[in-house]
Amino acid sequence: MSIKVTIDGKEVSARDGDNIIDVAAENGVYIPSLCYVKGKPCLGTCRTCSVKVNGNVMAACTIPVAEGMEIEVNEPEVTDMRKALVELLFSEGNHNCPSCEKSGRCELQATGYEVDMMVSRFPYRFTPRVVDHSSKTIFLQRDRCIFCQRCVDMIRDEKTGEKIFSIKGRGTHARIEIDTDLANEMSPQQVREASDLCPVGCIIDSTQGYDDPIGKRKFEVKTIRDRALERTHR
Amino acid sequence: MNDEIQTILSNYHSDRTRLMDMLWDVQLQQGYISDEAVSSLAKDLKISNDDVRETLTFYHFFHDKPFGKHKVYLCDTTIAKMSGYDEVRDALSNEIGTAFNSVDETSTFGLGDANCIGLSDQEPAMMVDNVVFTKLTPNKVKDIISDLKSGKTAENIANPKNINSKELAYVENMVDANIKTESQVLFKANRDYKSILQTCLDKHIPEEVIEEITLANLRGRGGAGFPTGMKWKFGREAEGAEKYIICNADEGEPGTFKDRVLLSHSPKDVLLGMIAAAYAVGSRHGIIYLRAEYWYLKDFLQQQIQDFRDEGLLGKNILGSKLEFDIRIQMGAGAYVCGDETALIESCEGKRGTPRVKPPYPINQGYLGMPTSVNNVETLAAASYIIEKGGDWYEEMGTDDSTGTRLLSVSGDCENPGIYEIEWGTTLNEVLEMIGAKDAKAVQISGPAGDTLSVKLDGEREFCYSDLSCNGSLMVFNQSRDLLNVVRDFEKFFVEESCGICVPCRAGGVDLLHKMERFIDGRGCQQDIEEITTWSKLLKGTSRCGLGTAAPNPILATLEKFPEIYQEKLVEQKGPLLPSFDMDDALSAHELAYKKLTQEEA
Ligand SMILES: Cc1cc2nc3c(=O)[nH]c(=O)nc-3n(C[C@H](O)[C@H](O)[C@H](O)COP(=O)(O)O)c2cc1C
Ligand code: SF4
Ligand code: SF4
Ligand code: SF4
Ligand code: FES
Numbered sequence: 007m008s009i010k011v012t013i014d015g016k017e018v019s020a021r022d023g024d025n026i027i028d029v030a031a032e033n034g035v036y037i038p039s040l041c042y043v044k045g046k047p048c049l050g051t052c053r054t055c056s057v058k059v060n061g062n063v064m065a066a067c068t069i070p071v072a073e074g075m076e077i078e079v080n081e082p083e084v085t086d087m088r089k090a091l092v093e094l095l096f097s098e099g100n101h102n103c104p105s106c107e108k109s110g111r112c113e114l115q116a117t118g119y120e121v122d123m124m125v126s127r128f129p130y131r132f133t134p135r136v137v138d139h140s141s142k143t144i145f146l147q148r149d150r151c152i153f154c155q156r157c158v159d160m161i162r163d164e165k166t167g168e169k170i171f172s173i174k175g176r177g178t179h180a181r182i183e184i185d186t187d188l189a190n191e192m193s194p195q196q197v198r199e200a201s202d203l204c205p206v207g208c209i210i211d212s213t214q215g216y217d218d219p220i221g222k223r224k225f226e227v228k229t230i231r232d233r234a235l236e237r238t239h240r
Numbered sequence: 241m242n243d244e245i246q247t248i249l250s251n252y253h254s255d256r257t258r259l260m261d262m263l264w265d266v267q268l269q270q271g272y273i274s275d276e277a278v279s280s281l282a283k284d285l286k287i288s289n290d291d292v293r294e295t296l297t298f299y300h301f302f303h304d305k306p307f308g309k310h311k312v313y314l315c316d317t318t319i320a321k322m323s324g325y326d327e328v329r330d331a332l333s334n335e336i337g338t339a340f341n342s343v344d345e346t347s348t349f350g351l352g353d354a355n356c357i358g359l360s361d362q363e364p365a366m367m368v369d370n371v372v373f374t375k376l377t378p379n380k381v382k383d384i385i386s387d388l389k390s391g392k393t394a395e396n397i398a399n400p401k402n403i404n405s406k407e408l409a410y411v412e413n414m415v416d417a418n419i420k421t422e423s424q425v426l427f428k429a430n431r432d433y434k435s436i437l438q439t440c441l442d443k444h445i446p447e448e449v450i451e452e453i454t455l456a457n458l459r460g461r462g463g464a465g466f467p468t469g470m471k472w473k474f475g476r477e478a479e480g481a482e483k484y485i486i487c488n489a490d491e492g493e494p495g496t497f498k499d500r501v502l503l504s505h506s507p508k509d510v511l512l513g514m515i516a517a518a519y520a521v522g523s524r525h526g527i528i529y530l531r532a533e534y535w536y537l538k539d540f541l542q543q544q545i546q547d548f549r550d551e552g553l554l555g556k557n558i559l560g561s562k563l564e565f566d567i568r569i570q571m572g573a574g575a576y577v578c579g580d581e582t583a584l585i586e587s588c589e590g591k592r593g594t595p596r597v598k599p600p601y602p603i604n605q606g607y608l609g610m611p612t613s614v615n616n617v618e619t620l621a622a623a624s625y626i627i628e629k630g631g632d633w634y635e636e637m638g639t640d641d642s643t644g645t646r647l648l649s650v651s652g653d654c655e656n657p658g659i660y661e662i663e664w665g666t667t668l669n670e671v672l673e674m675i676g677a678k679d680a681k682a683v684q685i686s687g688p689a690g691d692t693l694s695v696k697l698d699g700e701r702e703f704c705y706s707d708l709s710c711n712g713s714l715m716v717f718n719q720s721r722d723l724l725n726v727v728r729d730f731e732k733f734f735v736e737e738s739c740g741i742c743v744p745c746r747a748g749g750v751d752l753l754h755k756m757e758r759f760i761d762g763r764g765c766q767q768d769i770e771e772i773t774t775w776s777k778l779l780k781g782t783s784r785c786g787l788g789t790a791a792p793n794p795i796l797a798t799l800e801k802f803p804e805i806y807q808e809k810l811v812e813q814k815g816p817l818l819p820s821f822d823m824d825d826a827l828s829a830h831e832l833a834y835k836k837l838t839q840e841e842a
Contacts, residue, residue, distance in 0.1 A: 048597060053744055063781035087781055087782055094747045173592065180739075180741075
């Protein structure tokens with residue numbers, strides 16, 4: 007069923023039940039996102055897709071559109087909130103882009119550019135995080151993990167359906183664990199899938215280093231914004 | 241050892257959703273949950289070891305490493321700190337011979353902190369092996385620890401007369417009820433539950449029960465104040481092969497303990513409320529989610545449920561009707577966030593308590609994906625009176641938007657802490673008078689997640705949903721208390737209890753706490769006030785659940801009501817560097833790191 011909503015004051019039509027990120031993208035409005043994967047159940051962890059809905063701040067990927075909804079994306083206060091959330095992720099983890107395998111292919115880095123981030127307003131925390139090299143297929147570089155939960159929810163052992171990635175602990179101590187035995191059973195394709203799915207350089211395919219030279223990498227060739235908009239422009 | 245685990249598994253039919261219960265049973269039998277136990281559970285449940293650990297490592301009271309034969313947790317809330325906590329803490333540490341958050345040399349004691357354990361009216365209080373000791377003094381601590389060392393169990397010490405744990409006397413022997421007011425609605429003695437239910441079932445079809453609750457304008461007492469009639473109506477209309485009624489007895493909000501007292505002194509009111517909900521919604525299964533801190537209520541409650549079964553009020557063909565409904569108790573394991581109804585449901589399913597993304601709401605897709613009505617203990621108790629006396633009767637009490645009564649759990653600086661039943665519409669000053677708070681400066685309502693009131697500015701405000709909406713926690717602070725420390729304790733609480741799944745609360749909460757520490761240390765300047773305000777708004781706006789959105793409340797409320805406590809501590813910025821920047825410290829950090837690295841290399 008088609009309904010009408012407004013995005014930044016402009017009336018657009020949308021399919022009832024589609025989420026705000028998709029509806030906005032179909033209408034050429036980019037909303038940053040770091041955990042949402044189109045077509046998959048929404049994770050609602052990163053909150054960088056926050057927009058105002060009828061005046062209240064909400065995570066766009068978690069909200070289905072409804073008739074008459076007034077959505078504000080490029081409103082100053084909420085735009086700054088999105089930027090602040092990206093900055094929080096940079097200060098919480100340890101991100102040294104020049105030495106990172108994911109640089110140029112990293113969704114966090116690319117989103118940082120999109121929200122005009124220069125430096126984090128939050129104090130950098132430099133928390134030591136343990137790297138997990140125990141599996142043959144994957145290096146888990148936890149310094150860069152943004153705890154989006156994509157790997158936990160979307161990557162399962164192909165035979166048993168068991169979790170390969172899971173959470174340990176809670177709050178600031180929460181971190182991603184990798185089940186070494188199950189990880190060792192992963193096919194090269196599945197390893198690739200996992201490392202591509204990870205928005206940052208945390209899940210590293212142990213057989214893959216820097217494929218492309220600087221300037222030719224994924225988001226350097228085409229920005230994350232253009233990719234997000236293109237994905238939904240059918 | 242493995243046999244024990246196999247028995248546990250078969251007791252729960254290897255049902256993964258009962259993982260919480262299995263972990264409790266393993267820990268109670270083996271002292272902690274070893275890697276071996278994890279593997280055995282995982283193998284049988286056909287999940288990965290880390291998946292078991294995902295649940296295990298989330299909860300404060302589960303241990304994956306040995307934590308002593310006796311597990312001692314001292315409650316460290318702000319209220320405890322106003323009641324002789326420091327001396328008790330030192331005494332515990334000395335007597336046991338180990339620091340907090342460690343195990344002593346002989347592995348006899350594990351010593352840890354706990355957030356509010358629901359005994360704010362009798363602090364300092366501690367849990368030892370799921371038994372509680374209240375109104376502690378250094379001497380009392382000394383005796384308890386020496387008894388434990390001599391081989392007595394915590395149970396022996398707390399219950400020397402060996403009262404049966406199924407009896408109220410057992411509970412009363414351990415904790416005080418402290419009910420300070422005459423009953424207006426709740427806590428009526430000698431109710432004839434059978435005839436109340438019989439009349440209700442004879443007189444009303446389910447829709448009419450919902451109508452009475454709606455007429456009464458009963459609103460959820462867990463905090464959000466959602467109209468209960470509407471919730472049950474949605475539940476009735478929702479489609480699902482099964483439907484569930486959950487009683488939220490997680491009561492984790494610091495300062496509340498009214499649900500504990502309802503469950504001990506009016507347990508059957510709560511059960512009757514659940515049966516009414518089941519009838520209204522069309523449910524066959526009920527769960528009481530009981531926080532682990534209330535372990536001493538477990539057997540007693542179980543017996544109350546059994547009484548109802550024996551009398552035909554629970555089970556198949558309830559009182560000869562077609563109604564079928566039964567209740568099980570789900571124990572929590574120490575996680576405030578599990579009070580959030582969706583986190584609670586995850587926990588009931590044997591998982592870590594991550595609040596779900598909403599929508600969908602539990603009333604449409606809750607426990608096991610089925611329509612689930614989660615209701616607070618007090619809401620259910622109140623409902624049991626409404627089905628007896630009618631919506632009209634209830635609606636007469638209170639104000640236009642807030643009908644009936646509300647229980648307050650009162651603690652802090654007053655003469656008579658305890659449980660008070662007030663009619664909605666009572667003013668703050670009236671309450672302060674009632675409880676004997678002579679020198680009150682500030683009142684925290686609804687716990688850290690709620691609001692900070694200034695007695696001077698807010699005294700004439702009324703308790704009601706449109707003004708002082710209160711979840712039952714009321715803590716009083718007198719003129720001598722340092723509110724900045726209180727706020728810092730509250731922020732620490734949110735950091736410790738954050739589930740960690742979303743960015744603003746997990747990462748931002750820590751920054752708010754650090755800022756508070758900066759003010760307290762006298763290193764904050766005007767810029768810090770501005771930053772803490774915008775960062776607070778960030779958490780409020782973007783967090784995924786009520787924990788994160790409420791976390792900045794203590795800061796925002798005190799900045800508004802008591803700006804002077806911040807102003808007094810502010811320092812002027814001189815030159816280009818912020819006062820919080822310590823040049824010596826920054827330089828020494830470099831030196832330290834350099835030393836460490838060169839040492840590592842050598
Ligand atoms: C962090 C958090 C903690 C909560 N703790 C409790 C609690 O301990 N008890 C409770 O009844 N509701 C608690 N709630 C509210 C529940 O999510 C839910 O709204 C309530 O149980 C519904 O029952 P009611 O409608 O009867 O109030 C909490 C909510 C949040 C976000
Ligand atoms: S994960 Fe992304 S943001 Fe982090 S260091 Fe690598 S490229 Fe930079
Ligand atoms: S490892 Fe990658 S995919 Fe998994 S939670 Fe961390 S950032 Fe997300
Ligand atoms: S707000 Fe805090 S407790 Fe709630 S989901 Fe986010 S991290 Fe978890
Ligand atoms: S993209 Fe919406 S919360 Fe992450």
